[in-house]
Amino acid sequence: MNTFPPTDFETLDPQDWETMRALMHQMVDDAVGYLANVRDREIWQQMPPEVMASFTGPVPTQPSSAESVYEELQSTVLPYNMGNVHPRFWAWYMGNGTISGVMGDFWASVMNPNVGGGNHAGIEVERQVLNWMKEIMGFPASASGLLVSGGSMANFSALTVARNVKAGYDIRQEGIRPEIAGKMIAYASGEVHSCNQKALELLGLGANSLHKIRVNPDYTINLEALANQIQEDRAKGLLPFCVIGTSGTVNTGAIDDLPALADLCEAENLWFHVDGAIGAVAVLAPNAKASLAGIERADSIAMDLHKWLHMPFEAGCVLIKDASAHKNAFSLIPEYLAKNTRGVASGENWPSEYGLQLSRRFRALKIWMSLKEHGTEKFGRMIARNIEQAQYLGRLIAMEPTLELLAPIGLDIVCFRYNPGGMDLAALNALNKEIKLQLEEQAIAVPGYTTLADAYCIRIAIANHRSTTEDFDVFLEELLRLGKLLNG
Amino acid sequence: MNTFPPTDFETLDPQDWETMRALMHQMVDDAVGYLANVRDREIWQQMPPEVMASFTGPVPTQPSSAESVYEELQSTVLPYNMGNVHPRFWAWYMGNGTISGVMGDFWASVMNPNVGGGNHAGIEVERQVLNWMKEIMGFPASASGLLVSGGSMANFSALTVARNVKAGYDIRQEGIRPEIAGKMIAYASGEVHSCNQKALELLGLGANSLHKIRVNPDYTINLEALANQIQEDRAKGLLPFCVIGTSGTVNTGAIDDLPALADLCEAENLWFHVDGAIGAVAVLAPNAKASLAGIERADSIAMDLHKWLHMPFEAGCVLIKDASAHKNAFSLIPEYLAKNTRGVASGENWPSEYGLQLSRRFRALKIWMSLKEHGTEKFGRMIARNIEQAQYLGRLIAMEPTLELLAPIGLDIVCFRYNPGGMDLAALNALNKEIKLQLEEQAIAVPGYTTLADAYCIRIAIANHRSTTEDFDVFLEELLRLGKLLNG
Numbered sequence: 018m019n020t021f022p023p024t025d026f027e028t029l030d031p032q033d034w035e036t037m038r039a040l041m042h043q044m045v046d047d048a049v050g051y052l053a054n055v056r057d058r059e060i061w062q063q064m065p066p067e068v069m070a071s072f073t074g075p076v077p078t079q080p081s082s083a084e085s086v087y088e089e090l091q092s093t094v095l096p097y098n099m100g101n102v103h104p105r106f107w108a109w110y111m112g113n114g115t116i117s118g119v120m121g122d123f124w125a126s127v128m129n130p131n132v133g134g135g136n137h138a139g140i141e142v143e144r145q146v147l148n149w150m151k152e153i154m155g156f157p158a159s160a161s162g163l164l165v166s167g168g169s170m171a172n173f174s175a176l177t178v179a180r181n182v183k184a185g186y187d188i189r190q191e192g193i194r195p196e197i198a199g200k201m202i203a204y205a206s207g208e209v210h211s212c213n214q215k216a217l218e219l220l221g222l223g224a225n226s227l228h229k230i231r232v233n234p235d236y237t238i239n240l241e242a243l244a245n246q247i248q249e250d251r252a253k254g255l256l257p258f259c260v261i262g263t264s265g266t267v268n269t270g271a272i273d274d275l276p277a278l279a280d281l282c283e284a285e286n287l288w289f290h291v292d293g294a295i296g297a298v299a300v301l302a303p304n305a306k307a308s309l310a311g312i313e314r315a316d317s318i319a320m321d322l323h324k325w326l327h328m329p330f331e332a333g334c335v336l337i338k339d340a341s342a343h344k345n346a347f348s349l350i351p352e353y354l355a356k357n358t359r360g361v362a363s364g365e366n367w368p369s370e371y372g373l374q375l376s377r378r379f380r381a382l383k384i385w386m387s388l389k390e391h392g393t394e395k396f397g398r399m400i401a402r403n404i405e406q407a408q409y410l411g412r413l414i415a416m417e418p419t420l421e422l423l424a425p426i427g428l429d430i431v432c433f434r435y436n437p438g439g440m441d442l443a444a445l446n447a448l449n450k451e452i453k454l455q456l457e458e459q460a461i462a463v464p465g466y467t468t469l470a471d472a473y474c475i476r477i478a479i480a481n482h483r484s485t486t487e488d489f490d491v492f493l494e495e496l497l498r499l500g501k502l503l504n505g
Numbered sequence: 506m507n508t509f510p511p512t513d514f515e516t517l518d519p520q521d522w523e524t525m526r527a528l529m530h531q532m533v534d535d536a537v538g539y540l541a542n543v544r545d546r547e548i549w550q551q552m553p554p555e556v557m558a559s560f561t562g563p564v565p566t567q568p569s570s571a572e573s574v575y576e577e578l579q580s581t582v583l584p585y586n587m588g589n590v591h592p593r594f595w596a597w598y599m600g601n602g603t604i605s606g607v608m609g610d611f612w613a614s615v616m617n618p619n620v621g622g623g624n625h626a627g628i629e630v631e632r633q634v635l636n637w638m639k640e641i642m643g644f645p646a647s648a649s650g651l652l653v654s655g656g657s658m659a660n661f662s663a664l665t666v667a668r669n670v671k672a673g674y675d676i677r678q679e680g681i682r683p684e685i686a687g688k689m690i691a692y693a694s695g696e697v698h699s700c701n702q703k704a705l706e707l708l709g710l711g712a713n714s715l716h717k718i719r720v721n722p723d724y725t726i727n728l729e730a731l732a733n734q735i736q737e738d739r740a741k742g743l744l745p746f747c748v749i750g751t752s753g754t755v756n757t758g759a760i761d762d763l764p765a766l767a768d769l770c771e772a773e774n775l776w777f778h779v780d781g782a783i784g785a786v787a788v789l790a791p792n793a794k795a796s797l798a799g800i801e802r803a804d805s806i807a808m809d810l811h812k813w814l815h816m817p818f819e820a821g822c823v824l825i826k827d828a829s830a831h832k833n834a835f836s837l838i839p840e841y842l843a844k845n846t847r848g849v850a851s852g853e854n855w856p857s858e859y860g861l862q863l864s865r866r867f868r869a870l871k872i873w874m875s876l877k878e879h880g881t882e883k884f885g886r887m888i889a890r891n892i893e894q895a896q897y898l899g900r901l902i903a904m905e906p907t908l909e910l911l912a913p914i915g916l917d918i919v920c921f922r923y924n925p926g927g928m929d930l931a932a933l934n935a936l937n938k939e940i941k942l943q944l945e946e947q948a949i950a951v952p953g954y955t956t957l958a959d960a961y962c963i964r965i966a967i968a969n970h971r972s973t974t975e976d977f978d979v980f981l982e983e984l985l986r987l988g989k990l991l992n993g
Contacts, residue, residue, distance in 0.1 A: 026973065027883070027886065027887075028887075028970045028971050029601075029603040029605070029815055029875075029879060029883075029884075029887060029970045030540065030541070030603065030604065030970075030971070031604060034537055034541045037537070037604055038533065038534070038537045040608075041533045041536075041537065041604075041608060042530055042533055044608060044611065044612070045526065045529045045530055045533055046526070048529075048611070048612070048615045049522055049525070049526045049529070051615060051616075052518065052615065053518070053522045061625070061848070061849050063624070063847075063848075064624075064625075064626065064629065069629060072629040072630065072632065072633040073633070073636075074633075075637075075640060076636075076637035076640050076641060076876060076881055077876055077877050077880045077881065078880050078881045078882050079880045079882065080878060080879055080880045080883060081877050081878055081880075082878070083605060083608075083878050086605075086874050086877045086878050087874075089877070090612065090870075090874065093626065094612075094616075094626040094627075094630060094870070095612075095616065095626075096626075097625055097626035097629075098616050098618055098625055098626060098627075099616075099618035099619060099623055099625040099627065099849060100625070100849060101617065101618065101619065102616070102617055108849065108850070109619070109841070109842075111619055111864070112617075113517075113617070114614060114615070114617035115517040115518065116518065116519060116525060116529075116615075117517070117571060117574075118614060119611065119614040119615050120528075120529060120532060120571075122610055122611070122613075122614040123532065123536070123607065123610070123611050123614070124532070124536070124578065124582075124583075125610075125817075125818075126602060126606060126607040126610040126611070126817035126818075126871075127536045127539060127540065127602070127604075127607050128539075128582075128583065128586045128587075128590070129589065129590055129600075129601070129602035129817045129818060130586055130587035130589065130818075131587060131589065131597070131599055131818060132818075135587055136551070136552075137549070137552075137585055137586055137587040137588070138552065138581065138582040138583075138584075138585035138586060139582075139586075139587065141552065141557060141560040141585075142560065142582060144560065145560040145561070145562075148561075148564075149563075149564035152563060152564050153564060166654055166862050166864075166865075166866075167862055167863065167864040167865075168863070168864065169861055169862050169863050169864070170861060170862065173861060177707060188706075188709075188711065189706040189711065189712060190706075190711055190712045190713055191687065191711045191713055192681070192686065192687055192705075192706075192709055192710045192711025192712075192713060192714055193680070193681045193686050193687075193709040193710075193711070194686055194687065195683035195684075195686040195687065196683075198680065198681050198682055198683040198686045199679065199680055199681075199682065199683065211837050211839040211842070212863055214837065215835070215837050215861065216861075217680075218676075218677040218678075218680075219665060219707065219708065219861065220707065220708070220709055221676075221680055221681040221708055221709015221710065222680045222681075222709065223676065223677065223678055223679045223680025223681070224677060224678045224680075225678055225679055225680060226680055267841050268840075268841055321864070323864060327517055329613075329614035329617045329866075330613075330614075330617060330618075330619060330620075330864060330865065330866035330867070331862075331864065331865070331866040333864075347703070349699050349702065349703050351699040352756075352955050352956040353597070353755050353756055353953075353954075353955040353964070354597075354699070355954075355955075355956070357938070357941075357942060357954075359551075359942050359945075359946065360549070360551075360941075360942045360945040360946060361549045361587060361588060361596065361945055361951055362596070362954075373657055373658060373661060373700075373703065373704075373707065374654050374655055374657050374658065374819075375655065375656070375657050375700055376599070376654075376655040376656065376657070376809070376811060376818060376819065376821075377654070377655075377818065377819070378654075378817075378818035378819040379818070382578075382582070383614075386574050386575075386578065387517075388564060388565055389565050389569050389574045389577070390568060390569055390570070390571050390574050391517060391568055392565045392566050392567040392568045392569070393564055393565065393566045394566050394567065395515070395517075395568060396517075398515065399515075399516075399517060450845070453845075453848075454845060454847050454848045457847075457848040457849055458847065458848060463849055465841075466841075466843075466845075466850075467840050467841040467843075468840040468843070476841070482516045482517045482518075483516050483518070485514060
């Protein structure tokens with residue numbers, strides 16, 4: 018009866034498991050070498066044109082051996098990595114990853130469950146991880162949450178719930194009604210991350226619905242300006258619905274006055290969302306915990322565990338205090354997703370009822386394994402050390418006459434420039450940009466950059482569990498060398 | 506100067522790489538055993554209460570050894586997997602995963618780049634994979650695309666572009682204006698996947714904006730009803746903007762008449778989106794290619810490579826024919842994301858400019874490695890065999906008097922029930938539900954289920970590269986045994 022006799026039977030499994038097993042062992046050895054010796058490799062290098070050209074061929078119709086594909090990976094992909102695994106990578110805001118996280122991801126792919134729903138271990142592991150996140154953030158056990166792709170999706174998800182709750186009618190069914198179109202307003206400081214604007218655009222509220230409030234000299238939101246803007250907007254007939262506080266702004270690591278925002282939102286009946294993609298997990302660090310007080314009063318928090326908790330990408334998380342509001346925003350159960358009372362399709366409150374995704378990777382596993390292996394106190398020490406390193410770098414900058422701090426140091430973010438004196442803004446900007454590029458091109462370090470009040474800043478964001486004090490010494494030595502050379 | 510002497514220096518790396526290496530080798534051997542012997546293990550089993558209870562503890566503050574965490578994984582997580590790695594799992598619509606995909610994910614986590622943007626190999630690999638997807642789907646090289654979490658995000662992304670293009674003004678800036686609120690209408694058959702409705706809800710258009718059109722007896726959209734509805738809606742002053750065709754409906758695998766929909770959309774100036782999460786990749790199969798003709802005329806296609814291409818979760822893909830419309834819907838470049846002309850932050854058209862996410866996992870790598878290893882022809886054979894298996898199952902059902910096919914077989918989806926005669930609908934539904942549950946609980950198979958015209962269907966969706974003909978023989982034998990037993 019079998020029309021595919023076993024001898025001819027073809028699957029996507031290896032024809033010979035032993036050959037594949039040997040290759041996998043080789044990969045493990047290479048990966049250990051790759052990470053254990055990360056400091057000895059170039060942090061970044063430009064891909065040569067001939068390698069670039071290797072990525073232009075048509076889709077392969079015929080097979081190649083797994084070994085030859087791996088050889089290609091080793092020659093064309095591995096050497097040209099982004100560099101954030103390296104101890105001197107401090108650009109944008111990213112973690113390093115860890116080998117424990119790698120193996121969590123490995124098992125997630127081996128088991129390959131769909132953690133959109135059902136009755137299986139993946140669901141329980143994610144539930145526990147979410148409970149841990151609530152516990153860490155001081156949220157009640159009755160709150161809900163979801164692991165998502167990252168901070169953008171976490172903020173989007175929270176703002177969806179905020180929009181739906183504050184619209185005051187069934188906006189899921191009816192959409193944005195004419196009488197509220199262009200009127201629902203969210204507030205955040207001018208330093209708010211752009212993904213919040215993108216979320217409001219996607220939600221149909223438009224970029225205009227985000228009223229950006231000026232910041233204080235420490236880059237936190239100006240509370241008086243915020244309160245005034247809300248009153249002005251109400252007077253105009255607009256409908257304020259949400260305040261987005263930031264715990265750790267992307268430019269300078271500033272933390273808004275969260276208790277004051279919580280008070281204001283309570284008084285004004287506004288949804289209080291905290292974008293904590295950068296700083297929320299710093300509640301684990303003894304030297305940062307106090308600065309985050311009040312975050313537990315938020316209606317929702319966006320977190321990003323692939324940043325300062327160093328999970329491999331992707332590992333975002335959203336927490337919502339009102340679990341039923343969360344579910345009401347996303348749950349949709351057609352006939353083919355109806356639940357059973359027993360078996361694999363049973364269980365209440367499937368993760369897919371709390372977010373955009375239906376099929377979902379088992380991203381909880383690497384978090385579960387990493388938190389069990391390291392424990393929160395160790396993660397807290399890693400975070401605390403990065404904060405100390407930022408202060409250390411700040412002291413070195415203060416001691417060096419040709420270096421100039423351009424913003425107060427927030428959490429682990431230091432913005433500064435090389436300024437030997439006597440140069441105008443344009444020349445200073447060009448010089449610092451060139452210094453930053455040559456640091457990369459000479460594979461010394463990958464600093465970040467931003468612009469504050471038209472000044473190009475070298476921006477060091479130290480979410481790096483591998484950085485040592487000496488890394489900052491080397492970095493500044495080389496930066497000063499390049500500064501003198503380029504300005505010579 | 507180093508305040509953290511190397512001897513005390515703590516990171517999230519293993520204290521002893523050799524111990525970790527040994528553990529990783531053990532994991533590789535266990536994973537090979539897990540997948541090579543998948544047929545010998547229970548497809549699914551209920552997690553016992555005492556194991557369930559193990560997931561209720563507080564967040565660990567103290568460390569545990571990686572070995573002990575792995576032991577816990579082996580005892581509490583691995584045995585209670587969802588089951589879609591198994592040859593007799595045909596529920597919902599999921600792939601199995603592959604070991605090559607696992608190792609692609611492994612390297613993605615080891616390298617851990619952020620494929621949101623920048624100048625590094627991850628960007629080139631994703632670009633090539635997207636070019637391959639365009640090539641496979643018959644899209645021009647000038648089209649754009651993005652790898653996303655899955656079908657839900659792919660559909661959401663495409664409908665975002667459709668909304669923004671067809672609004673006819675800067676909807677990103679202004680949001681939904683009062684004059685279009687409640688008026689923009691999308692069309693799809695009543696069999697359209699619910700994630701499209703969810704997308705329209707999120708986009709502020711509301712579930713009401715989705716006009717569901719009745720289907721023909723073969724579950725494809727009724728074209729006359731669609732054309733009439735569009736005219737009626739225009740007469741009412743509504744603003745039709747989009748038709749969503751489905752290539753492979755979730756209930757029965759039906760493929761809408763895509764050329765007719767393309768013609769209609771051209772004539773009516775509507776965006777033509779195809780939800781191809783299930784069926785788009787079947788263009789690779791010689792026995793399905795013809796049924797998908799016309800898909801290349803779509804303005805956008807949603808694909809899901811963790812379904813019928815068996816990539817480990819997550820691997821969705823969206824293709825958009827008008828690349829600039831795509832970029833216009835998502836690109837947002839604040840000062841801290843400004844690009845350089847050289848170095849790691851250079852390059853045009855970053856992936857984050859084409860979607861919601863900013864930080865993005867290197868999900869392209871597993872696809873790149875798998876397509877190189879297997880080639881598209883082999884993937885096509887795997888898909889073709891599943892389609893043949895569905896026909897085979899259909900023939901067995903037709904030959905057995907107590908089995909009843911409940912819908913035409915579309916692609917690889919078979920809906921049927923056990924019907925010994927003389928039972929009313931409620932009793933038949935209850936009986937078939939019980940049969941399905943006992944098949945799971947006795948670890949024989951995991952069939953899916955749905956409801957068609959109030960009839961509970963056992964629904965077999967064969968996106969499974971490990972299923973053999975014999976698996977279907979065993980499945981029906983056991984199903985008939987249970988049917989007789991339960992109805993005895």
